[in-house]
Amino acid sequence: MxxxxxxxxxxxxxxxxxxxxxxxxxxxxxxxxxxxxxxxxxxxxxxxxxxxxxxxGTFGGATTCVEIEAGDPAAGDPFIICDMGSGLRGFGLDAMRRCSEGHARTYHFFMSHLHWDHIMGFPFFVPAFDPNAHIVIHSGHEDAETALRRQQEEISFPVSFDWLRARIEFVTLKPGETYRIGAVQVEVMEQHHSHSSFGYRFTDASGKVAVFSTDSEHKLEKMEGEADVAHFFREADLVICDTMYSLADSVSMKEDWGHSSNIVAIDLCHGGRAKRLALFHHEPVYSDADIARMHAESMRYEELTREHDPLEVLCAYDGLEVQL
Structure with missing residues (x-):
């Protein structure tokens, strides 16, 4: 993977x-x-x-979009993408190149939620204009199609959703259920966020596990109620986790804003005995130096609170690739 x-x-x-x-x-x-x-x-x-x-370098500035490559693209295994932030444009251009080299033109999206920063890339997703492409949009929200159509209404965008040429379908997922998509097994978890969000656990044929869990608020004073999250993270090879704020911000002026801190993410990964954590969903006002400082503090906190095997703490940036 x-x-x-x-x-x-x-x-x-x-x-x-x-x-x-x-x-x-x-x-x-x-x-x-x-x-x-x-x-x-x-x-x-x-x-x-x-x-x-x-x-x-730079941690980048595009909003949420993560690709999970599993299986054998040459044998027809599809693209798997988490969220449609502005980073989707770059993925789409690269996907068209790979399709010209034989990759299947099938795209499975897994949506954390439908806020604008997580869907704004779709109007610029070039494969959506490909008549040979098949796009399946998985979400825990029954109103996913409404959200995507609404952002391409004429008052907001010059290209209507109905002008897209790919075959597009929407699938509503249920938390607690397990689904098989191409070479991966997908589990779904509901999370704490405005209008709800959903986390996904991807397991490939070799048993490698990647968890995508963004836009979820985990409060430090209520961690005893987060056992289900730690279980969802259990022994994952990589947990991509919302660490938008520092702990100080998350418990003060930005409490109840629907996001979490680096400290809480490490505690949850420790609880689930995960192997690797990627700090993710960086605060837009944080500079590269601010994010690097948080990364260093996170590694130090992990070391001080470690009770079992080390948890490797990465800091996600646009262009990072992690082999599992």
Whole structure:
């Protein structure tokens, strides 16, 4: 199983400003401390190997979209995608390339919920205009089709949903049920969020498990009621978890906003004996340095509270690939 992150921000897309880029260049120049480089490749090597990620790279600005690649695409196994944030546009372009090389033109979406940052990429999803494509949209919400059609009404978008050429169908899933899609088994869990959200547990034929759990609020003072979540995360090879806020933000001014913290995610993963956690759904006002700082604090907290095997803590960014 291979997990690709196409969009990792929450709430709305963000882009680096000229000032942010200039600051990164200035920091890189300071770190180079007068060094000269023979060519571009040598300079790239310095950036990749000697600069911290917040200086040499970026966590990105696209909203939620994650691809789960499992099975054998050449044998007809479909694309599996979690959410349709603005990162979906990049996935769609790459998917068209892969389809031209023989990948099946079947797309199974699993929707956490229907808020705009999680569906805004669909009007720009190129395969939706492919008459040979088959798109199946799975959701725990019976009004998923209503939400997607509404954002493409003429007052909001110039291309009507009815102009799309792919064969599109909607499937309503039930929490607690298990479904078979291509090479994976999918379990569904309802979560705490406005208008509800749903988490998904994907298990491939080899037993590898990836959990997608975003836009869910887990309160620190009510963790005794989260045993079902820890069970859903049980022994997962990767848990992609909503860690939008710091603990301080999540228990103060942003309580009841429907999101969780890095601290709570680690506690839940420890409880479920998960192997790896990806911090996800980054707060749009957080800079790359802010996110990197939260990542470092998360790793330290995991180490201090560890009672069993280590939990590897990753920080998701647009373009990250994780092989399970």
């Amino acid at each position: 291979l997990v690709r992150f196409w969009g990792t921000r929450g709430s709305l897309p963000v882009a680096a400003t000229a000032t942010i880029v200039q600051d990164k260049v200035a920091q890189a120049l300071l770190a180079a401390s007068g060094r000269s480089f023979a060519d571009l490749d040598e300079a790239r090597s310095f950036a990749r190997n000697e600069l911290d990620f917040a200086t040499s």
